[in-house]
Amino acid sequence: MPPSASSAITLTVDGEAYPLTVDHRTTLLDALRERLDLTGTKKGCDQGQCGACTVLVDGRRSLSCLQLAVAAEGREITTVQGLADGEQLHPVQQAFLDCDGYQCGYCTPGQICSAVGMLGEHAEGWPSAATDDVRPEAGPPPLTDDEIRERMSGNLCRCGAYVAIVEAVARAAGNAGNAPADGDSRSDGDAEVPGTVRKGAAA
Numbered sequence: 001m002p003p004s005a006s007s008a009i010t011l012t013v014d015g016e017a018y019p020l021t022v023d024h025r026t027t028l029l030d031a032l033r034e035r036l037d038l039t040g041t042k043k044g045c046d047q048g049q050c051g052a053c054t055v056l057v058d059g060r061r062s063l064s065c066l067q068l069a070v071a072a073e074g075r076e077i078t079t080v081q082g083l084a085d086g087e088q089l090h091p092v093q094q095a096f097l098d099c100d101g102y103q104c105g106y107c108t109p110g111q112i113c114s115a116v117g118m119l120g121e122h123a124e125g126w127p128s129a130a131t132d133d134v135r136p137e138a139g140p141p142p143l144t145d146d147e148i149r150e151r152m153s154g155n156l157c158r159c160g161a162y163v164a165i166v167e168a169v170a171r172a173a174g175n176a177g178n179a180p181a182d183g184d185s186r187s188d189g190d191a192e193v194p195g196t197v198r199k200g201a202a203a
Contacts, residue, residue: 009073013038014082022069028062029053031069032079040081040109044156051155054110054117055079061117061154080109083116092116092172101168103159111155115169118151122173143173 010019011031018036029046032038032055041064044052048066055064056078083090092115095101102108122143127134130150131141141147148166157165 007070009070011036011069011072011077012075013077014079024068024070026069027065028055028067028069028072028077029064031072032064032077038079038081041079042106042109044107044110049156050107050110051114052107052110054113054155056113056117059117059120061114061121078113080112083112090116092119092169095168095172096165099164099168099171101161101164103157103161107155107157107159111152111157111165114152114155115165115172118148119169119173122147122151143170145170 005025006021006023008019008021010017011028012018013032013036020031020035022031022035026035029041029043032041033043041055042052043065044050046053046065048063051063053064054061056062057067057072057075059076059078080093083093089097090112092112096108096112101111122140125136125138125140127141128147128150130144130146133141145166148169149162152165152169
């Protein structure tokens with residue numbers, strides 16, 4: 001008998017278990033959108049170039065258009081729809097609202113998931129190509145605008161909202177030096193540094 005081209009798997013997404021049978025070639029992105037109707041995760045280039053499909057897999061950033069669904073079984077998958085705690089937005093989500101870190105909004109789910117994962121990486125001391133001192137004992141580098149730009153460079157915004165995105169990430173991280181000037185009508189967005197993922201309603 002020829003081997004089967006599909007497998008029965010269970011995907012754990014935003015704290016919920018979803019049993020389904022998928023073709024071995026099905027990407028995690030297509031499984032989320034087409035099979036589970038979790039359309040918060042967007043399909044952009046479908047080639048791993050734009051970052052619109054970014055989700056968190058075991059807390060790490062992952063391009064869901066390049067990952068097979070069968071390879072995600074047994075992993076904790078978090079989409080933008082699982083970041084909020086009920087009606088309480090994740091600090092990164094709130095910062096994107098406060099700083100107008102989006103225009104059309106199509107790239108925003110991937111930008112937000114990437115920012116959550118990136119802030120966790122930074123808190124753990126991961127260096128980037130913009131980090132001056134990469135020694136482990138140096139600890140997390142200052143989260144400057146250059147650091148944020150480099151760490152978020154895998155996520156493209158065709159509307160060009162990069163300035164506001166950098167500001168939003170800095171605000172979510174509690175980087176007061178990047179907060180809006182006095183008199184800005186946007187709220188200060190003070191919140192805990194978002195290194196964890198919370199389950200809840202879609203944003």
